[in-house]
Amino acid sequence: VTGAVGPLNPTIPGYDFGSPSSAQSPISLEDLANLEQTLGWTGEDEQRLRKHIELFRSQAERMVDTWRAVIAAQPHLWQWFAGPDGKPDDTYKAAVKRRFVQWVVDVATRPHDQAWLNYQEEIGLRHTPEKKNKTDGRHTPAYVPLRYLLAFLPVVTNVQQFFDPAIADPEDRTALERSWTKAVHLHITLWSRPYTREGLF
Ligand code: HEM
Numbered sequence: 001v002t003g004a005v006g007p008l009n010p011t012i013p014g015y016d017f018g019s020p021s022s023a024q025s026p027i028s029l030e031d032l033a034n035l036e037q038t039l040g041w042t043g044e045d046e047q048r049l050r051k052h053i054e055l056f057r058s059q060a061e062r063m064v065d066t067w068r069a070v071i072a073a074q075p076h077l078w079q080w081f082a083g084p085d086g087k088p089d090d091t092y093k094a095a096v097k098r099r100f101v102q103w104v105v106d107v108a109t110r111p112h113d114q115a116w117l118n119y120q121e122e123i124g125l126r127h128t129p130e131k132k133n134k135t136d137g138r139h140t141p142a143y144v145p146l147r148y149l150l151a152f153l154p155v156v157t158n159v160q161q162f163f164d165p166a167i168a169d170p171e172d173r174t175a176l177e178r179s180w181t182k183a184v185h186l187h188i189t190l191w192s193r194p195y196t197r198e199g200l201f
Contacts, residue, residue: 012098014135016122017106018115023131025114025121027193027201032117039186045179049108052167052176059162060104064097070155080144092138107183117190124191146195149188157181 016022036042049056071077072088081096083089103123110116125131127149129142159180163173193201 012102013095015099015102016135017110017119022115022118023122023125025117025190025193027117027121027190029114029117032112035186035189036112039182039189041182041186045182046111048176048179049183052163053105053108055163055166056105056108058166060101063104063159063162064100067152067155068093068097077148080141080148082140084139089138089140092133092136092140095136095138107180107187120187120190121193123187124194127191128194130194146192149191153184153188157184 071081078088081088081093083092106116122131126135127144132143133140157177157180160173160177163176167173167176
């Protein structure tokens with residue numbers, strides 16, 4: 001599969017973007033367009049993120065490490081990464097981290113097409129009992145409660161710190177953070193679908 005950002009990265013285990021192993025989204029592209037309109041997501045946001053792709057590439061790991069530190073500091077959060085012995089499963093954390101870093105780059109580059117929509121369903125499922133642990137064959141708790149996905153949004157959208165000093169103009173930094181925030185909000189909205197009662201999403 002090729003797209004605006006070139007071929008898939010096949011070197012990340014379990015990264016099934018655009019692959020037949022990915023779930024299929026039950027959401028139509030029309031529903032998606034309505035959600036985007038509701039969020040105020042426009043082509044300008046898409047272009048702004050893509051324009052700064054090198055910045056996201058260079059900062060992605062730092063971003064993920066920063067967010068991981070927030071999780072590591074709170075036992076009620078890191079418990080979702082703990083193995084049967086109650087300790088953080090480092091093999092799991094390392095495997096998930098590579099896909100999380102790739103996700104940052106994907107948010108900034110991937111067009112919101114059917115393959116993208118399908119992978120959002122997949123990532124949502126990977127936080128729920130249907131697919132959590134399955135990709136990496138681990139034995140951590142069966143799901144991450146939806147309330148923590150939602151509550152984590154302000155953490156993952158507080159990103160201006162990563163744009164400084166690469167983007168000198170504060171207005172440009174704010175605009176980029178705003179586009180990133182809308183994109184992440186859209187992702188989490190789509191990931192919430194597998195958590196909802198049939199017909200209520
Ligand atoms: C804004 C909130 C969040 C974002 C953007 C996010 C993002 C991601 C991404 C990109 C992945 C990898 C998807 C893939 O396999 O390609 C992932 C997996 C995972 N996330 Fe989250 N996440 C969020 C909230 C949380 C929270 C609050 C927790 C728990 C403290 C959590 C725990 C996990 C776990 C355990 C996995 C691995 C699931 C598996 O077994 O495949 N996530 N997340």
